Amino acid sequence: MSREDGCGKIVSWARGILIALISLAFLFPFLCMLLVSLRSRVDAIQPERIFTAPLTLDNYRLAIGGDLGSYFVNSVAVALFTTLASLILGSLAAYGFARYQWEKREDRAFWILSQKFLPAMAVVIPYFLMASLFNLLDTRVLLVICYTAFNIPFTIWMMRGFIEDLPAELEEAAFMDGCTRLQTIRRIVLPLVLPGMTATAIFCVINSWNEFVFANFLTSIHAKTVPTSVMMYLSISGVKWGEMAATGVLAVLPVFAFAIGVQKYMIRGLTFGAVKG
Amino acid sequence: MADEVELRESMRGFFRGEKPGFFQQNQHLKYIAPAMAVMVLLSVVPTLFTIIIAFTNYRLGWEFDRARIVWFGNFHRLFSGGDPDFWHSVWISVLFMVLATAIELALGFFIASLLNSTEFPLKPVVIGILIIPLAMTPSIAAQMWKLMLNAEYGIVNYLLQSLFDLKIIWLSKDLAFWSVLLVDVWQFTPFVALIIYAGLRSLPSEPYESAAIDGASRLQLLRYVTLPMLRKLVYLCLLMRAIDSLKLFDTAFVLTQGGPGNATEFLSLHVFRLANAQNGLIGRAAAVALVLLVIVGVISQILIKQQRKGEC
Numbered sequence: 304m305s306r307e308d309g310c311g312k313i314v315s316w317a318r319g320i321l322i323a324l325i326s327l328a329f330l331f332p333f334l335c336m337l338l339v340s341l342r343s344r345v346d347a348i349q350p351e352r353i354f355t356a357p358l359t360l361d362n363y364r365l366a367i368g369g370d371l372g373s374y375f376v377n378s379v380a381v382a383l384f385t386t387l388a389s390l391i392l393g394s395l396a397a398y399g400f401a402r403y404q405w406e407k408r409e410d411r412a413f414w415i416l417s418q419k420f421l422p423a424m425a426v427v428i429p430y431f432l433m434a435s436l437f438n439l440l441d442t443r444v445l446l447v448i449c450y451t452a453f454n455i456p457f458t459i460w461m462m463r464g465f466i467e468d469l470p471a472e473l474e475e476a477a478f479m480d481g482c483t484r485l486q487t488i489r490r491i492v493l494p495l496v497l498p499g500m501t502a503t504a505i506f507c508v509i510n511s512w513n514e515f516v517f518a519n520f521l522t523s524i525h526a527k528t529v530p531t532s533v534m535m536y537l538s539i540s541g542v543k544w545g546e547m548a549a550t551g552v553l554a555v556l557p558v559f560a561f562a563i564g565v566q567k568y569m570i571r572g573l574t575f576g577a578v579k580g
Numbered sequence: 581m582a583d584e585v586e587l588r589e590s591m592r593g594f595f596r597g598e599k600p601g602f603f604q605q606n607q608h609l610k611y612i613a614p615a616m617a618v619m620v621l622l623s624v625v626p627t628l629f630t631i632i633i634a635f636t637n638y639r640l641g642w643e644f645d646r647a648r649i650v651w652f653g654n655f656h657r658l659f660s661g662g663d664p665d666f667w668h669s670v671w672i673s674v675l676f677m678v679l680a681t682a683i684e685l686a687l688g689f690f691i692a693s694l695l696n697s698t699e700f701p702l703k704p705v706v707i708g709i710l711i712i713p714l715a716m717t718p719s720i721a722a723q724m725w726k727l728m729l730n731a732e733y734g735i736v737n738y739l740l741q742s743l744f745d746l747k748i749i750w751l752s753k754d755l756a757f758w759s760v761l762l763v764d765v766w767q768f769t770p771f772v773a774l775i776i777y778a779g780l781r782s783l784p785s786e787p788y789e790s791a792a793i794d795g796a797s798r799l800q801l802l803r804y805v806t807l808p809m810l811r812k813l814v815y816l817c818l819l820m821r822a823i824d825s826l827k828l829f830d831t832a833f834v835l836t837q838g839g840p841g842n843a844t845e846f847l848s849l850h851v852f853r854l855a856n857a858q859n860g861l862i863g864r865a866a867a868v869a870l871v872l873l874v875i876v877g878v879i880s881q882i883l884i885k886q887q888r889k890g891e892c
Contacts, residue, residue: 318698325691326709329770333712335735336724348727350738392615399611411612413884418623420819420880422827424848425869428855428862429629452622455615513717515830516848530719533834544727551720558715563708570778573816 333555340548347544362545363553371532371550378512378528378554381443385450386507390500392451393458398488400459401466402474412463419456423516434521443526446518450511457510458503461572465499466492502568505561512558529554627873633866640860647863654867665842666868669850672757673826674875676846680764680825685817687765688772695773696780710770718767722834725763726751729835756836756843763831768824772817779813780806815887823880827872847872 338354339347340363346356400412430449431440439445469492477487493500518528527535529550536547562569634654638647658666695706713721728734729750740746750759787805796804807814829848832838838845838853845853847868855865 315698318694319700322694322698322700322706325694326706329713329766330709332721332724332728332766333716335728336716336721339724339727348730348733350733350735353735392618396612396615399608403608403611405608408608409888413888415619417877417880417884418619420823420827420876421623421627422848422869422872422876424827424829424851425630425873425876426623426626428633428851428866428869429626432633432862433626433629448622452618455619459615509715513719515717515719515833530717530830533719533723536723542723542727547720547723551717551724554720555712555716559712562711562715566707566711570774573775573778 336548336551339544340552342545344543344545347548362549365543366546366549366553369546370527370535371529371553374527374529374532375553377443377446377526378530381446381450381526381528382508382511384443384447385454385511386504388447388451389454389458389507390504393455393503394462394496394500396455396459397462397466398492400463402471412460415456415459419453419460421453423453423514427516427520430517431521440521441523441526445521446511446526446528449517449521450514453514454507454510458507461503461506462496462500464572465496465503468499469495498565498568499572502565502572505565506569506572508561509558512554630866630869630873633863634870636863638863638866640855640857640862650863654864657864658867658871663864665845665850668842669845669847669868670871670875672844673828673847673872676757676761676764676828677822677826677879679761680768681818681821683761683765684769684772684821685814687769688817689776689814691769691773692776692780695777707774710774713767713770714774716767719830719834721767722763722831725759725766726835729759751836751840753840753843756840760828760832760835760844763835764825764828767831768821772821775813775817776810779810783809812887815883819880819883819887822883823876826876826879847875 335353341358341360342353342356343359343361346352349356396415400408430445434440434445439448473491473495474487477491478484482490512528513530514528515530518531519534522528522531532550533547536543536550635649635651636647637650637653638644657663661667691710695703728736731737731747731749731751734750736750737747740748749755783806787809788801791801791805827848828846829852832844832846832849833852836844838849851865851869851872853859854861854868
């Protein structure tokens, strides 16, 4: 009996150590980024001093003081409008998919899902040419348009699951009580689906916040977003690692905070149709 | 009044999935039409545009009427070896997809089972740590890895040197591919792990109990109980990771710019190299983009079909 306990203990210790090691491995790059962001330019490239060099906030000051401020403004504006547009269009479509039956419904749904896999690189050329025709290059509007196109499939897919999760009887009852369809959606569906919608919104925000291909090729000066800042730090006299790391830390914080806040719904939203089925 | 009653009746019919009449049958249209229209305008039209450009010799900065239709000229050049880098790009892209997907799925599944097998108070912290790579901007994360993997002043080599007296030139011609793979695995294994973990948590316990009574081994449990129940979820991860790793651009672009030489010039980077300001070979780039599109389309269709199998 005691021997078995010993074995169990060893196994659980081994498990604990393994989990700790795995966590450390995944955390390590972020830790490095944090440490580098707090070091002076010379200390950043001296790995032996990474834990001991004096701390400084200069990098954050320099990063925000430079062009980065406007990059952040662009990123926020683009993420906000993209999310709004994709949520409105996507949720409406999701409602249609969740609440109506029609012959080719599943085929349509999978066509939409397959659009999610369209490689950005395959359409960035026509986007570029069309945008230059309409004089939209290097504007936030263009990025919002691109990102909305790429976020809609995802939004429909996630929101459909959340809406299908609600019992249709609730809507029926409201309808019987004399609510119009629009009132039913506004008063019954919307409040109930709000947590899921928040999770979907945060996915949209993350997608557009971190997007690189369109941002890099369709903007040049005015509409640059945070992910493209890496190109700015590749100066001839060497990469400004500290400022870059500071940018990275600033960029990851809001996303991380959001993601932690709704992680439960995020994971559930992603696994719809795959767990139930 | 009569209208309203009729409407209510028809709506109840809808919710029960009864066969609707013609007009009602198209009621879904007003919900899905706006999104569909936007997608046709912003995904289908550009795709068609790419196809058209791929048959021309259009170059960056030309007036459109200067472009000539060259029919399959661009494709002929690609497939006949006139563009020696092309087959290399196809090969490493597919290899990268297979390796990244396999490693991320296996490792993700392992981490998920590990997390599922034990309860401890710090679990939310571990989950939080797993979210960090997913939340980090890929381009900036890749830049960070570039510093960490630097042969002279990177922290990875510093640790390897002080622990094992090893010095690895991570971004050399031989290893650059594997470094990109390493970064991809670091960034997206948590994605698989979190999804599979959620799936494992949602599994019912009865099948495990009866399997335990039948004396099933752990491997048998995995093969005959867990995997079949998680089949759709695993296909979902497979689909997402396979396609995303095939499309990979930012990580490789920042980490290696496709180099050294063409060691990490994946298909999307090849498109970029042909189309960028120096070369401006838009027509040829569009042809390569189209090849990428076809590969992505074929693989996603196969995986989606597999995932839908067994659905009614």
